[in-house]
Amino acid sequence: MAGSDAKTPRERYRAQVRAEIKQHAWEQIATAGASALSLNAIAKRMGVSGPALYRYFAGRDELITELVRDAYRSLADAVHTAAVTGADPAALAHVLRDWALADPHRYFLVYGTPVPGYHAPDEITGISQEIMADLLTAWTAFEPDPPASPFAAHLADHRDWAGDHPAPPGVLRRALAFWTRLHGVLSLELAGHFTGMGFDPDRLFRAELDDLVGRAG
Amino acid sequence: MAGSDAKTPRERYRAQVRAEIKQHAWEQIATAGASALSLNAIAKRMGVSGPALYRYFAGRDELITELVRDAYRSLADAVHTAAVTGADPAALAHVLRDWALADPHRYFLVYGTPVPGYHAPDEITGISQEIMADLLTAWTAFEPDPPASPFAAHLADHRDWAGDHPAPPGVLRRALAFWTRLHGVLSLELAGHFTGMGFDPDRLFRAELDDLVGRAG
DNA sequence: AAATTTCGTTAGAAGGTATCAGGGAACCCT
DNA sequence: AGGGTTCCCTGATACCTTCTAACGAAATTT
Numbered sequence: 001m002a003g004s005d006a007k008t009p010r011e012r013y014r015a016q017v018r019a020e021i022k023q024h025a026w027e028q029i030a031t032a033g034a035s036a037l038s039l040n041a042i043a044k045r046m047g048v049s050g051p052a053l054y055r056y057f058a059g060r061d062e063l064i065t066e067l068v069r070d071a072y073r074s075l076a077d078a079v080h081t082a083a084v085t086g087a088d089p090a091a092l093a094h095v096l097r098d099w100a101l102a103d104p105h106r107y108f109l110v111y112g113t114p115v116p117g118y119h120a121p122d123e124i125t126g127i128s129q130e131i132m133a134d135l136l137t138a139w140t141a142f143e144p145d146p147p148a149s150p151f152a153a154h155l156a157d158h159r160d161w162a163g164d165h166p167a168p169p170g171v172l173r174r175a176l177a178f179w180t181r182l183h184g185v186l187s188l189e190l191a192g193h194f195t196g197m198g199f200d201p202d203r204l205f206r207a208e209l210d211d212l213v214g215r216a217g
Numbered sequence: 218m219a220g221s222d223a224k225t226p227r228e229r230y231r232a233q234v235r236a237e238i239k240q241h242a243w244e245q246i247a248t249a250g251a252s253a254l255s256l257n258a259i260a261k262r263m264g265v266s267g268p269a270l271y272r273y274f275a276g277r278d279e280l281i282t283e284l285v286r287d288a289y290r291s292l293a294d295a296v297h298t299a300a301v302t303g304a305d306p307a308a309l310a311h312v313l314r315d316w317a318l319a320d321p322h323r324y325f326l327v328y329g330t331p332v333p334g335y336h337a338p339d340e341i342t343g344i345s346q347e348i349m350a351d352l353l354t355a356w357t358a359f360e361p362d363p364p365a366s367p368f369a370a371h372l373a374d375h376r377d378w379a380g381d382h383p384a385p386p387g388v389l390r391r392a393l394a395f396w397t398r399l400h401g402v403l404s405l406e407l408a409g410h411f412t413g414m415g416f417d418p419d420r421l422f423r424a425e426l427d428d429l430v431g432r433a434g
Numbered sequence: 435a436a437a438t439t440t441c442g443t444t445a446g447a448a449g450g451t452a453t454c455a456g457g458g459a460a461c462c463c464t
Numbered sequence: 465a466g467g468g469t470t471c472c473c474t475g476a477t478a479c480c481t482t483c484t485a486a487c488g489a490a491a492t493t494t
Contacts, residue, residue, distance in 0.1 A: 051442080112330035207367075207368035269472075269474080
């Protein structure tokens with residue numbers, strides 16, 4: 001967990017209660033989604049009264065923001081763990097898919113419909129860049145210099161999202177397609193848009209992945 | 218609008234009020250998203266008291282379900298209008314993109330994070346098949362017999378979603394990729410995940426589209 | 435030991451969904 | 465045209481939600 005090494009007992013207690021609140025929040029989210037998250041219900045389940053939670057989170061929004069951050073962090077860690085052991089893009093794709101299927105609501109918390117007034121803090125864009133960096137590295141190792149294209153050139157001219165990663169234009173293009181295409185399949189699958197269509201979502205995911213890595217889809 | 222040809226004055230009045238409620242609902246959704254939709258606020262803006270709306274909709278859920286249905290219908294009509302005038306897949310893609318950009322919250326109502334207990338009624342799956350049929354027809358005209366693949370064969374064996382459309386396996390594969398890839402780009406763009414990344418989302422959309430129709434991406 | 439900070443409580447405002455009882459208007463039928 | 469019926473709207477009510485404010489108790493610091 002994050003920053004549980006506190007000095008004073010008060011801070012330790014505080015961190016522990018915050019963690020407990022978040023855990024209950026995750027359980028609620030996993031059950032009924034983020035929109036059903038209720039501070040009151042969490043308080044009731046913790047055996048304390050509603051307003052008590054406001055000592056630990058400024059409000060529902062701050063709690064959700066923290067959960068989004070944790071979810072991003074969790075995904076970035078999963079991807080990074082695989083990346084440092086030399087995983088190729090296909091392996092990273094399955095890490096992503098496994099992470100998404102493990103808790104669909106968590107995936108939607110990160111990549112789903114944006115909350116009305118919510119705006120991602122800078123820390124989250126930083127985590128997003130971490131994921132992108134691992135993706136770019138894996139793609140560079142897998143296919144050092146993919147064919148260029150006008151759009152790839154455009155990406156090379158607007159590479160804010162790539163940080164200072166030295167990936168060539170073709171790799172930027174590959175990593176971006178990797179992200180958007182797999183998200184397209186995953187989000188539709190998790191949202192249930194494939195149910196009743198008959199085919200196997202896992203095979204679609206693999207087919208799209210095969211397309212990305214150059215094999216026959 | 219739908220079904221405004223009623224016999225009795227009572228039914229005409231009823232249909233008109235329902236339409237007015239839905240219009241206010243759309244304004245609210247376009248402003249702050251579906252989660253911010255409030256029956257009370259609609260009633261207030263219409264100059265009537267809260268419970269009055271329950272004569273016209275059983276509750277918030279039924280209103281949202283109706284809005285989802287209307288949104289689906291709107292997209293299907295937009296696609297179909299283009300399809301019957303001989304639009305190719307690229308033109309249909311831009312119809313989809315224009316429809317999505319015209320009201321992002323409406324797009325998320327259809328393809329966004331699913332509502333907790335909500336399950337799509339059969340009518341909606343029917344509309345979804347209409348869209349698919351237009352897609353399959355356009356792809357068949359554009360590329361009558363794309364190369365086969367193991368996954369395309371799987372699709373041909375599980376073609377519930379294609380109704381009785383006679384599209385060959387390769388076309389099924391094309392139409393599915395068309396849907397998932399464009400949704401991947403669009404949903405991430407509309408959710409704001411590209412803001413701050415630097416590149417032009419429209420160019421990414423076109424690049425993915427070029428990839429789909431066989432041109433160099 | 436005293437002062438201060440922190441915590442959790444109850445009370446309450448503001449707003450939401452949804453149900454119910456009743457009055458009154460509108461419609462339908464005779 | 466009048467009588468009966470049906471439908472619509474309102475206000476009251478119950479039960480949620482987030483969130484603020486004020487108070488008392490407990491723990492930490494001085």
